[in-house]
Amino acid sequence: MAGVDRSRRKLLQTAAAGGLGAGLATSFGAVAPARAEGVEGTRAREGAEGGAEGSVRVAVLLYDGFTALDAVGPYEVLCRVPGVTVTMVAERAGRVRTDTGELGLVAERSLDSVARADVLLVPGGVERGTTATMANTVVLDWIRRIHRGSTWTTSVCTGSLILGAAGLLRGVPATTYWASRPYLADAGAIYTPGRFVEAGKILTGAGVSAGIDMGLHLAARLSDERTAQAMQLAVEYDPDPPFDTGSPEKAGPELQQLALKLIADAVR
Amino acid sequence: MAGVDRSRRKLLQTAAAGGLGAGLATSFGAVAPARAEGVEGTRAREGAEGGAEGSVRVAVLLYDGFTALDAVGPYEVLCRVPGVTVTMVAERAGRVRTDTGELGLVAERSLDSVARADVLLVPGGVERGTTATMANTVVLDWIRRIHRGSTWTTSVCTGSLILGAAGLLRGVPATTYWASRPYLADAGAIYTPGRFVEAGKILTGAGVSAGIDMGLHLAARLSDERTAQAMQLAVEYDPDPPFDTGSPEKAGPELQQLALKLIADAVR
Numbered sequence: 001m002a003g004v005d006r007s008r009r010k011l012l013q014t015a016a017a018g019g020l021g022a023g024l025a026t027s028f029g030a031v032a033p034a035r036a037e038g039v040e041g042t043r044a045r046e047g048a049e050g051g052a053e054g055s056v057r058v059a060v061l062l063y064d065g066f067t068a069l070d071a072v073g074p075y076e077v078l079c080r081v082p083g084v085t086v087t088m089v090a091e092r093a094g095r096v097r098t099d100t101g102e103l104g105l106v107a108e109r110s111l112d113s114v115a116r117a118d119v120l121l122v123p124g125g126v127e128r129g130t131t132a133t134m135a136n137t138v139v140l141d142w143i144r145r146i147h148r149g150s151t152w153t154t155s156v157c158t159g160s161l162i163l164g165a166a167g168l169l170r171g172v173p174a175t176t177y178w179a180s181r182p183y184l185a186d187a188g189a190i191y192t193p194g195r196f197v198e199a200g201k202i203l204t205g206a207g208v209s210a211g212i213d214m215g216l217h218l219a220a221r222l223s224d225e226r227t228a229q230a231m232q233l234a235v236e237y238d239p240d241p242p243f244d245t246g247s248p249e250k251a252g253p254e255l256q257q258l259a260l261k262l263i264a265d266a267v268r
Numbered sequence: 269m270a271g272v273d274r275s276r277r278k279l280l281q282t283a284a285a286g287g288l289g290a291g292l293a294t295s296f297g298a299v300a301p302a303r304a305e306g307v308e309g310t311r312a313r314e315g316a317e318g319g320a321e322g323s324v325r326v327a328v329l330l331y332d333g334f335t336a337l338d339a340v341g342p343y344e345v346l347c348r349v350p351g352v353t354v355t356m357v358a359e360r361a362g363r364v365r366t367d368t369g370e371l372g373l374v375a376e377r378s379l380d381s382v383a384r385a386d387v388l389l390v391p392g393g394v395e396r397g398t399t400a401t402m403a404n405t406v407v408l409d410w411i412r413r414i415h416r417g418s419t420w421t422t423s424v425c426t427g428s429l430i431l432g433a434a435g436l437l438r439g440v441p442a443t444t445y446w447a448s449r450p451y452l453a454d455a456g457a458i459y460t461p462g463r464f465v466e467a468g469k470i471l472t473g474a475g476v477s478a479g480i481d482m483g484l485h486l487a488a489r490l491s492d493e494r495t496a497q498a499m500q501l502a503v504e505y506d507p508d509p510p511f512d513t514g515s516p517e518k519a520g521p522e523l524q525q526l527a528l529k530l531i532a533d534a535v536r
Contacts (some may be wrong), residue, residue, distance in 0.1 A: 236475025
């Protein structure tokens with residue numbers, strides 16, 4: 001227990017030593033200049049096990065109507081993995097609103113300033129966001145271009161339908177949001193149950209919060225299991241929901257209908 | 269199974285009917301004018317069970333160095349509860365950067381434009397953000413003012429240390445981030461284990477991802493259990509992490525040290 005107490009004290013002590021000054025070196029005040037190359041350089045940080053040389057660049061695609069937790073869940077478990085930098089990217093840099101319209105996240109880079117990334121992550125969204133993105137040829141071309149050079153191409157929730165619209169899921173085992181499972185077939189994908197499904201370099205997650213589970217798996221792939229396990233503790237991910245209705249099978253048809261009604265009402 | 273298929277189809281159909289046009293009515297283009305009253309009115313939405321009359325206003329405090337998932341987890345499970353509106357509030361409206369500096373969220377309102385809210389939620393952050401906020405008298409005065417009129421005053425992670433600095437936790441059972449438990453005593457709070465701890469109108473969550481569990485509990489308090497259960501399904505929160513190291517007890521001392529090192533390194 002003494003060891004536990006020491007480690008607790010260390011959190012505030014070690015963070016205090018290097019925190020404030022260095023943190024200020026990162027500027028959100030201006031959009032980064034559009035260098036049409038990788039997404040490195042948005043933040044000067046040396047990973048614990050190496051410098052910028054060994055950095056892994058994760059690009060998260062934001063679009064009008066995306067679901068915040070789809071993007072923020074994986075971000076939170078990946079952003080502290082040594083050598084990993086996570087950058088939010090959108091058609092235009094700046095604020096991008098989420099599906100309910102109540103929240104905005106900032107995209108640091110525009111699509112045309114990012115020509116490659118090691119990891120692509122496409123979050124899901126409600127109808128408005130997902131279908132508009134599935135029909136946006138600029139975004140789909142960018143996804144295909146990034147995918148050609150990626151180590152991992154990933155999605156959360158209905159983000160897999162966007163990967164499908166880009167033609168990346170033909171014959172590929174994949175998952176998606178529970179209510180959208182039938183639509184995977186439209187893209188030629190093979191619906192496969194699971195919190196996340198890995199098929200070659202394509203990794204798809206189930207709905208919204210599944211991005212946290214998928215993110216931990218990806219953290220292990222990008223580093224090692226020990227680091228991923230430390231990240232699970234870092235975000236204190238020891239889930240204990242007060243109910244047990246998180247899957248359509250557990251929730252049953254009535255709660256399914258209510259969930260879909262609440263989602264539809266909230267985009268009005 | 270036919271019922272399940274119909275509900276899946278309904279997701280995209282019902283959302284399509286009301287989505288795009290109505291969504292555009294919400295403007296993120298300009299900061300809302302500073303009306304020094306409640307946080308209602310940032311979004312014109314009728315709850316499924318009532319209009320603006322019965323609306324519950326949730327104000328989430330953002331500050332430089334907060335942890336994104338602390339705020340976004342509860343947001344995601346509360347924002348679709350009928351009658352609930354969630355508004356991000358910061359000392360100044362506009363983009364607020366998170367603890368790693370890699371991500372920015374947009375605060376729609378400034379503190380001085382929000383004089384009351386039904387629910388206050390204070391997320392945690394790393395050392396830099398938490399301690400600066402604990403010493404910010406403008407923010408602490410605002411927290412105390414909102415608390416006087418709130419139905420619920422809540423925190424996630426080290427956000428409880430900020431509530432403590434505002435003097436709200438004297439003699440109150442509460443929880444916080446695993447590594448910060450000893451610091452609750454400095455505020456006169458009584459550390460109590462749990463994913464979240466309810467004590468009167470004060471509700472505190474454990475670290476980062478615990479905000480999702482706490483948010484579901486709060487959703488039930490603000491509406492009813494059935495609605496909260498539907499929200500759990502809406503975000504497909506059926507957690508299945510690939511590891512089981514989400515608490516300090518499960519992780520053990522070595523992973524605790526590694527987690528704290530990764531956190532400290534990521535704020536550099």
